Amino acid sequence: MSEPPHVLITGAANGIGRATTLELARNGVRMGLIDIDSTGLESLATELRSAGATFVAATADVSWRWQLCQAVKEIEAALGPVDVLVACAGFGTLTLVPDLALDTLRHTFEVNLFGVAESIEAVLPGMLNRGRGHLVGVASLAGYRGFPWMISYSASKAALIAYLEALRPGLARRGITVTTACPGFVRTAMSTGVPYKRKVKMIEPEQAAQHLVRAILRRPRNCVFPWSMGMGLAILKLMPDRLFDWLMRRAGPEALAVDF
Ligand SMILES: NC(=O)c1ccc[n+]([C@@H]2O[C@H](COP(=O)([O-])OP(=O)(O)OC[C@H]3O[C@@H](n4cnc5c(N)ncnc54)[C@H](OP(=O)(O)O)[C@@H]3O)[C@@H](O)[C@H]2O)c1
Incomplete structure (x- = not known):
């Protein structure tokens, strides 16, 4: 019987991961x-141990190359080469005009774009040598358009979507599949901080997890969920700029408890 695959997950300590x-x-x-959150990782490890799972956990900042490479080395030494990477670690916060908060923008890109790129870089040479592998990058439907209450986050996820798309054809020729995952609202620490006026329909992290596990098994190019929100955002993506701006001017202040 063949060994079960080795899946490396970043951002594993909380939420969707x-x-x-x-x-x-x-x-x-x-x-x-x-994960960067060592306490969260430790509590997850306790839960996994009692479930009899096979795992190795390491604390690292995905945007810090040295730390990340050490962690990946340690994990591969114990579990063997990574078959699937799920790059899920992410950062998101409100950024609103007129405070462009460039430090926040930089940090958001460090984690959401460079953190994913560093994670891919850490496992890619091995996958290329073996001529197989699967890279799953967790982006967001917020990357489909620029949302005025999450300027930095939208920009970072749009960049990540384009980055993963651009990697796809060249890596496919070398036996490596790239999947771009775009969740809608998922009830985690990240999304509950957004001051929406009304209740926003969110799925649970467990539902998001089922979509990601299915994507690991089926290896699609894109994994968009929930379906209804994916449809809505696909329409928004095709919407002419004039109409999008009008909608944002209306929808934003009506939906949020803060002004932009
Ligand atoms: N929740 C949503 O509605 C939603 C929607 C679309 C996409 N996403 C994406 O899904 C992914 C997971 O988000 P989530 O909602 O599960 O968020 P979450 O609950 O905040 O979990 C993210 C995890 O990543 C860790 N992390 C943050 N920066 C890191 C770094 N530099 N290095 C290593 N680990 C780091 C966090 O640690 P700390 O807690 O210590 O920061 C946390 O454990 C993110 O990429 C997010 O952008 C989320």
Whole structure:
């Protein structure tokens, strides 16, 4: 019988990454777990140990190359080469005009774009040598357009979507699949901080995890969920700029408890 695949997950300690880890554990997968939150990682490890899961956890900042490479080295030494990378670590906060908060913009790109690129860089040479592998980058539907209450976040996810898309054809010729995951609203620490006036329809991290696990099995180019929000955002993406601006001017202040 062949060995179960080795899946490396960044941002594993909380939210979508944590739920995905627990779902993968139920599927008997070997897991490398990386997160900047060492306390969260430790509590996850306790839960996984009692479930009898096979895993190695390491604390690292995905945007710090040296730390990340050390963590990946440690994990691969224990579990063998990574078959699938799920780059889920992310950062998001409100950025509103007129405060362009360039430090926030820089940090958001460091984590959401460079953190994913560094994670890919850490596992790609091995995958290229073996002529197989699967890279799953967790972007966001917020990257489909520039949303005025999440300027930095939207920009970073749009950049990530384009980055993963651009990697796809060249890596496919070398046996490596790239999947861009675009979740809508998921109930985690990141999304609950946004001051929406009304209740926003969110899916649970466990539902997001099921979509990601299915994407690991089926290796689609894109994994957009929930379906209804994906449709809405696809329409928004095709909308003429004039109409989009009008909608944002209306929808923004009506939807948010803060002005922009
Ligand atoms: N929640 C949503 O509605 C939603 C929607 C679309 C896409 N996404 C994307 O889904 C992914 C997971 O988000 P989530 O909602 O599960 O957020 P979350 O609950 O905040 O989990 C993100 C995890 O990544 C960790 N992390 C942050 N910066 C890191 C770094 N530099 N190095 C290593 N780990 C780092 C966080 O640690 P700390 O907690 O210590 O910061 C946290 O454990 C993100 O890429 C996010 O952009 C989320």
